[in-house]
Amino acid sequence: LGNGASALAACDKVGTAPFLLTMADHLIDPSLIKAVLRAGPREGEVCLAVDRHKADIFDPQDATKVTLSNDRVVRIGKGLEVWDAADTGVFLCTRGLFEGIRLAGARQKHSLSDAVGELAAAGRVIAVDVSGASWLDVDTPEALREARRRLLATLSKGGEDGYVSACLNRPISTRLSARLADTAVTPNQISVVSFLISVIGAGLLALGPYAANLVGGLVIQLASIIDGCDGEIARLKQLASPGGGWLDTLLDRYADLAVALAVTFAYATSHPGPLPWLGGLLAACGFILASYVTKEFALRHGRSYPNDVLNRLKRRDLRLFAICLGAIVGRPFEALLAVGALSHACVVGILIRGWAISRSNQSYEGG
């Protein structure tokens, strides 16, 4: 029996309201769902999301095709010679679907396409144009690779990445995540591994000799890259949710603290007096405050602080990259001071911007 029979099994479970029917092996953009949900099938009708951009269809040979007459599907099938659009596998159905399945079944045809074909012949299938939206029927190893490629492309946090993250870390970490996706590795394990690598890097930076500093700098940059993978794996494996990442964000703060401490310690060993430590203390606090200030903004305003220049310049990716570069040129402490000062400048800038926003909202809550 075909997938029409599978759909029929749900006949008693769905009520009388229109219901969504999608293929389990299709990767689809949420916009497709939204588009068909906006359609209003009349009693007995079925709406089908179709893609008219024939050139963009991944494997047109294997695609289920439709011919259209105005907004109605006239014919449907894989073997159509002349066709107008592809069936994306996303339907908004009324109970008319089951009628189609029974009609097709009576002719010993049991696929969903057969059922929809029966309804289409009666002019009861509305085509919802979703041309250009991303969808993929994952039937072959090639399609699976394409699916993974498309998912990975969505893994960066969009507009939220910092400069170094967008240009250097993310391209590497997404490739790493693609390899890790087939393993049992969890996001939290990656967070801990990234933290431990940071601490090893900090240990090397604390030692003093140039060679140790150089390796230490590269190691903390590696940790920064791996730090991107926990979120990527979480999103790739659909484990993402607002409740998690808690471990990651606090381990990041302690990793930064370890790096600042190590670089300051190494410098202070060869430069007596309180000034190196004063600088290191201010830098370490600047790193934590840089994170603190945008959390505080989000809490007070119920929305994220925009990823503007101030926000990007104070991010962890830039901070660790700068210290790595500093270690490469033999000046990790100077780099630490520079990004520490930059962090405080960004915190004060965000403080002023946030205060202006608060004032314009005429609001105050003591803390």
Added chain:
Amino acid sequence: LGNGASALAACDKVGTAPFLLTMADHLIDPSLIKAVLRAGPREGEVCLAVDRHKADIFDPQDATKVTLSNDRVVRIGKGLEVWDAADTGVFLCTRGLFEGIRLAGARQKHSLSDAVGELAAAGRVIAVDVSGASWLDVDTPEALREARRRLLATLSKGGEDGYVSACLNRPISTRLSARLADTAVTPNQISVVSFLISVIGAGLLALGPYAANLVGGLVIQLASIIDGCDGEIARLKQLASPGGGWLDTLLDRYADLAVALAVTFAYATSHPGPLPWLGGLLAACGFILASYVTKEFALRHGRSYPNDVLNRLKRRDLRLFAICLGAIVGRPFEALLAVGALSHACVVGILIRGWAISRSNQSYEGG
């Protein structure tokens, strides 16, 4: 004309649904409003919130009194000799109220009590029992003082205060706020003043001699007390909102940083080597992370981290008080290290608790 005429002016503005009528010069607990809103007056009826706790009424002589029969008001007036409860000035009315006003007006009586009396005589006034809820008719200087006393009692952040704040700071700061309430001082001005006092205290702590340390310790405790006033004034003047306090919370972080830096500097001057600075750096970062961790929790879980022991032990009030005590006994650096270590212990404790909560929610979001 009386206040019945004022109510009549709204006759064309209110629709046919029941509407709330309250006295503008009464201080009332929100629970009174909720109680009358739960009542369901029938067409032509009026519901009146009444208080049967005669002994608790602030100025019984001046109170409008009612006599009751079951849940109906029978008579109403200031001069009743025999009475069952006081009129709290909170009504849920139907358009029947205007009928009462017109009936009373026809007898040349124009107060709201007269109008309600007309309806009461017809059995159309329902008494809603709100006995024990706080309400106050602010007619006299004595009543104004009482109103201020009651408002101040609500100014502490309820269950959110730390140990030192609840026992020492809040009792002093509320008295201070009461005096400041009549001035033009704004919450943000208080935040800045508290910050500047902290910085002065930090400067004294950095100097070295015991006398300077002692005064510095007392000054930072004074700053901690004044830090409570910004939120109190904001709530007293009804300026509180989720968007504000932004300035205060960041100035607090920098004030803590200044104190940690000063105490460490003073100690490191007489104790060479990297250890004092290592300790001071860890303490300063601990203070900021202690604030950070509960902000992060609130962001991830959409609710505040509970004010449990871990939370109270890491709060700013305790931190500054401990350093003040340390300064008094001549050991500010040791006190700094102790509260720094305590802060980190609380951060790790909250990290573990938050992680357990995240795991039980089966959720993850990379950060």
